[in-house]
Amino acid sequence: MNYHCYYHYTCPRCGEAFVPYAEGVVCPQCGEPTAEVYDIVGEIIWAVKYHLGLYGELKLRYFQVTGIGDQYLFLGFTELDSFRRNVDVDIPTRVQKALARLKFVRTEAWRKHYEGFFTLLFQRWREERYLP
Numbered sequence: 001m002n003y004h005c006y007y008h009y010t011c012p013r014c015g016e017a018f019v020p021y022a023e024g025v026v027c028p029q030c031g032e033p034t035a036e037v038y039d040i041v042g043e044i045i046w047a048v049k050y051h052l053g054l055y056g057e058l059k060l061r062y063f064q065v066t067g068i069g070d071q072y073l074f075l076g077f078t079e080l081d082s083f084r085r086n087v088d089v090d091i092p093t094r095v096q097k098a099l100a101r102l103k104f105v106r107t108e109a110w111r112k113h114y115e116g117f118f119t120l121l122f123q124r125w126r127e128e129r130y131l132p
């Protein structure tokens with residue numbers, strides 16, 4: 001896949017890099033409210049559909065993570081690849097499985113951050129996967 005997400009956001013208070021993926025998302029490092037929202041979930045869903053249309057699968061064999069946006073993109077692709085094959089599984093169960101695979105999550109605040117991200121991703125995938 002040659003597609004990349006170049007979105008970048010750093011907390012104005014502590015400098016932590018993350019993606020404010022929805023209204024109300026705060027900095028997972030210091031709790032500072034974010035100054036903006038970036039619809040990375042919508043971007044991931046678009047990219048996943050495009051990728052599936054081209055290749056018929058979601059394996060990212062040569063994908064190089066270039067920044068924080070790419071990290072969410074990579075996680076989104078990886079988790080949607082298994083979620084889309086098991087669409088009857090309930091979302092909270094799938095979210096917990098996705099979180100269990102994130103070995104780099106250091107704190108409870110970061111765990112909550114990704115919990116919200118995966119929940120939104122799976123919900124929107126169910127709603128939007130057949131939309132043009």
Ligand SMILES: [Zn+2]
Nearest residue numbers: 011014027030
């Ligand atoms: Zn912060």
